[in-house]
Amino acid sequence: xxxxxxxxxxxxxxxxxxxxxxxxxxxxxxxxxxxxxxxxxxxxxxxxxxxxxxxxxxxxxxxxxxxxxxxxxxxxxxxxxxxxxxxxxxxxxxxxxxxxxxxxxxxxxxxxxxxxxxxxxxxxxxxxxxxxxxxxxxxxxxxxxxxxxxxxxxxxxxxxxxxxxxxxxxxxxxxxxxxxxxxxxxxxxxxxxxxxxxxxxxxxxxxxxxxxxxxxxxxxxxxxxxxxxxxxxxxxxxxxxxxxxxxxxxxxxxxxxxxxxxxxxxxxxxxxxxxxxxxxxxxxxxxxxxxxxxxxxxxxxxxxxxxxxxxxxxxxxxxxxxxxxxxxxxxxxxxxxxxxxxxxxxxxxxxxxxxxxxxxxxxxxxxxxxxxxxxxxxxxxxxxxxxxxxxxxxxxxxxxxxxxxxxxxxxxxxxxxxxxxxxxxxxxxxxxxxxxxxxxxx
Amino acid sequence: xxxxxxxxxxxxxxxxxxxxxxxxxxxxxxxxxxxxxxxxxxxxxxxxxxxxxxxxxxxxxxxxxxxxxxxxxxxxxxxxxxxxxxxxxxxxxxxxxxxxxxxxxxxxxxxxxxxxxxxxxxxxxxxxxxxxxxxxxxxxxxxxxxxxxxxxxxxxxxxxxxxxxxxxxxxxxxxxxxxxxxxxxxxxxxxxxxxxxxxxxxxxxxxxxxxxxxxxxxxxxxxxxxxxxxxxxxxxxxxxxxxxxxxxxxxxxxxxxxxxxxxxxxxxxxxxxxxxxxxxxxxxxxxxxxxxxxxxxxxxxxx
Ligand SMILES: Nc1ncnc2c1ncn2[C@@H]1O[C@H](COP(=O)(O)OP(=O)(O)OP(=O)(O)O)[C@@H](O)[C@H]1O
Ligand SMILES: [Mg+2]
Numbered sequence: 001x002x003x004x005x006x007x008x009x010x011x012x013x014x015x016x017x018x019x020x021x022x023x024x025x026x027x028x029x030x031x032x033x034x035x036x037x038x039x040x041x042x043x044x045x046x047x048x049x050x051x052x053x054x055x056x057x058x059x060x061x062x063x064x065x066x067x068x069x070x071x072x073x074x075x076x077x078x079x080x081x082x083x084x085x086x087x088x089x090x091x092x093x094x095x096x097x098x099x100x101x102x103x104x105x106x107x108x109x110x111x112x113x114x115x116x117x118x119x120x121x122x123x124x125x126x127x128x129x130x131x132x133x134x135x136x137x138x139x140x141x142x143x144x145x146x147x148x149x150x151x152x153x154x155x156x157x158x159x160x161x162x163x164x165x166x167x168x169x170x171x172x173x174x175x176x177x178x179x180x181x182x183x184x185x186x187x188x189x190x191x192x193x194x195x196x197x198x199x200x201x202x203x204x205x206x207x208x209x210x211x212x213x214x215x216x217x218x219x220x221x222x223x224x225x226x227x228x229x230x231x232x233x234x235x236x237x238x239x240x241x242x243x244x245x246x247x248x249x250x251x252x253x254x255x256x257x258x259x260x261x262x263x264x265x266x267x268x269x270x271x272x273x274x275x276x277x278x279x280x281x282x283x284x285x286x287x288x289x290x291x292x293x294x295x296x297x298x299x300x301x302x303x304x305x306x307x308x309x310x311x312x313x314x315x316x317x318x319x320x321x322x323x324x325x326x327x328x329x330x331x332x333x334x335x336x337x338x339x340x341x342x343x344x345x346x347x348x349x350x351x352x353x354x355x356x357x358x359x360x361x362x363x364x365x366x367x368x369x370x371x372x373x374x375x376x377x378x379x380x381x382x383x384x385x386x387x388x389x390x391x392x393x394x395x396x397x398x399x400x401x402x403x404x405x406x407x408x409x410x411x412x413x414x415x416x417x418x419x420x421x422x423x424x425x426x427x428x429x430x431x432x433x434x435x436x437x438x439x440x441x442x
Numbered sequence: 443x444x445x446x447x448x449x450x451x452x453x454x455x456x457x458x459x460x461x462x463x464x465x466x467x468x469x470x471x472x473x474x475x476x477x478x479x480x481x482x483x484x485x486x487x488x489x490x491x492x493x494x495x496x497x498x499x500x501x502x503x504x505x506x507x508x509x510x511x512x513x514x515x516x517x518x519x520x521x522x523x524x525x526x527x528x529x530x531x532x533x534x535x536x537x538x539x540x541x542x543x544x545x546x547x548x549x550x551x552x553x554x555x556x557x558x559x560x561x562x563x564x565x566x567x568x569x570x571x572x573x574x575x576x577x578x579x580x581x582x583x584x585x586x587x588x589x590x591x592x593x594x595x596x597x598x599x600x601x602x603x604x605x606x607x608x609x610x611x612x613x614x615x616x617x618x619x620x621x622x623x624x625x626x627x628x629x630x631x632x633x634x635x636x637x638x639x640x641x642x643x644x645x646x647x648x649x650x651x652x653x654x655x656x657x658x659x660x661x662x663x664x665x666x667x668x669x670x671x672x673x674x675x676x677x678x679x680x681x682x683x684x685x686x687x688x689x690x691x692x693x694x695x696x697x698x699x700x701x702x703x704x705x706x707x708x709x710x711x712x713x714x715x716x717x718x719x720x721x722x723x724x725x726x727x728x729x730x731x732x733x734x735x736x737x738x739x740x741x742x743x744x745x
Contacts, residue, residue, distance in 0.1 A: 099638075103638035104637065107636075109636040109637070112629070115629040115632065116633075117630065117633075119651050
């Protein structure tokens with residue numbers, strides 16, 4: 001299934017007096033600033049593969065070498081060293097003629113400032129690539145019209161680019177690249193010149209089109225939010241090097257180094273992270289079968305105000321400390337009777353954006369359940385706040401509960417005794433202390 | 443000792459003598475070439491002269507008025523017709539037509555040299571580096587100075603006039619063409635490359651159309667410089683309005699000088715407005731009907 005559309009192998013690009021020497025010195029382990037006397041190393045040892053149908057995002061600050069990298073992919077810039085392989089042919093070794101052929105057949109491009117031909121109508125711009133490919137006029141206009149329709153510009157076909165707004169112009173740029181019919185599309189900061197609202201709209205449209213047409217897209221941006229939204233995988237560049245390559249979630253939750261960590265600091269995490277990525281194992285659970293007494297014990301051990309009641313790992317509802325105490329006093333043993341079933345739940349793939357509101361209002365941690373209502377995790381408010389507030393992810397791993405837990409363990413026998421004393425003796429038939437904390441992990 | 447002597451003599455280098463030697467050399471060994479050039483130019487000039495002097499006055503006025511109308515509108519057409527009538531009324535019609543004929547030839551040749559040269563300079567930094575100082579030289583050298591070598595190489599008559607005119611008028615054509623093409627949005631040119639267009643197609647479909655306003659401004663400059671130079675060229679025997687002006691100068695004939703001068707101004711204004719009109723009208727026309735004319739290989743409409 002995963003067919004490779006494009007592969008970059010140890011790409012280097014050095015501008016300046018002595019590029020070859022600079023590359024050798026970089027290969028010998030010298031740094032970018034060490035070789036400054038020989039030239040500016042814009043891209044250093046970049047290797048990656050892009051799979052068919054994937055949106056591969058290259059992200060980095062200004063000057064990190066993104067444009068240089070993408071221009072080597074379709075041969076607009078020849079690499080100083082290394083290779084670019086597109087569908088098995090080596091772009092870097094191609095003659096000008098072969099290069100033109102590769103560009104016509106396999107790679108098209110969308111530009112930051114649209115780069116439309118100002119003296120041509122929208123439809124002629126959209127059909128430009130086909131014109132170069134030598135497609136007959138009637139056919140290319142028809143194909144261009146179909147794509148213009150898709151990007152919502154059908155009625156502007158006979159206008160000139162300067163009569164359109166920025167967003168519309170970039171749609172023409174997009175249409176031109178889509179009409180070309182190439183499998184791979186390169187997009188260099190394609191949405192950076194647009195204002196935020198239009199930009200968001202374009203991003204959504206791009207994802208839609210990509211799903212519909214299945215193109216391979218290599219997208220350049222300096223905006224992490226954009227990268228996270230669009231990317232199936234993201235390569236983070238710094239000073240010419242790819243410092244991390246991974247899925248958006250990997251990059252967010254496990255930044256390879258301080259640079260990436262700092263970079264991802266400002267990202268709007270709620271747009272990227274799903275409930276699954278931030279949820280924690282559900283410690284606060286008790287099986288319905290453990291009865292009121294079991295619930296009471298968990299509440300004491302965990303020093304909590306409420307606990308999730310489960311049955312065969314499925315969520316039944318929430319039991320509050322108040323209800324438990326009342327039940328204990330009344331001599332009730334059936335937990336099911338006091339469970340509040342109207343508890344808020346979220347799906348594992350819901351974005352944090354969508355769950356923040358419910359989480360903040362809920363007195364208990366949010367329950368994350370799958371389609372069969374199985375409790376697979378919980379999101380305590382503090383976790384959510386930490387994520388939004390961008391507290392170091394490692395904090396989450398700290399065993400904050402272990403110390404109190406140990407302490408509580410000492411008192412457990414006493415608590416058990418107290419609990420046993422109150423209800424009728426029959427309740428003990430439940431079968432001793434039930435595992436509580438591991439319940440969710442079963 | 444020689445050097446000391448040379449300093450004692452005032453440290454003069456005989457630059458002028460060297461140039462003269464060079465020209466002597468050229469006439470001796472390149473004579474056939476200059477004869478060929480002279481013959482070609484003369485033939486073209488004769489054709490052009492025939493074109494302007496054979497038809498009756500009213501016919502020429504009508505054609506120029508029509509051209510003005512096409513380029514810009516009825517106001518220019520009326521203005522041009524009135525101006526031409528004025529020239530006829532001050533008895534400078536024949537001279538004016540000869541000047542026009544010479545100017546047209548010089549402009550045609552200067553354009554066919556300068557536009558391709560400008561394109562070449564825009565694409566190659568080396569060419570640009572070589573061409574630039576040569577153009578500086580050509581443009582700043584006082585116009586009269588061209589006349590001397592032109593006489594030596596082509597003897598007197600219209601040909602040295604044409605040659606001197608071309609030399610003098612070449613520079614802005616090259617410069618503005620190069621500037622225009624270099625000024626084309628780099629991303630748009632890159633787009634052409636990115637979609638696999640050949641360099642020739644990029645030149646025809648992207649660079650030339652987008653550089654056209656600048657190129658037209660260059661051609662306009664070439665025309666104006668040619669006109670002024672063609673008057674000066676009368677000093678070496680080129681026919682036209684320059685003759686009465688030179689004559690008026692030597693005999694302090696104010697009325698004659700003024701009449702001929704007015705004729706030059708009228709022609710200059712007509713030419714300037716017509717070419718200027720073509721420069722802007724060209725774009726506005728494409729604005730409305732480009733989609734109908736955008737055949738893949740249709741060269742951009744040049745003036
Ligand atoms: N033609 C060139 N000649 C010399 N240096 C260059 C050239 N092009 C790029 N550079 C240098 O290479 C480095 C990377 O540039 P590049 O344009 O690839 O960065 P970028 O990541 O695209 O930045 P931006 O976000 O500003 O577009 C920069 O230091 C730049 O100065
Ligand atoms: Mg860039």
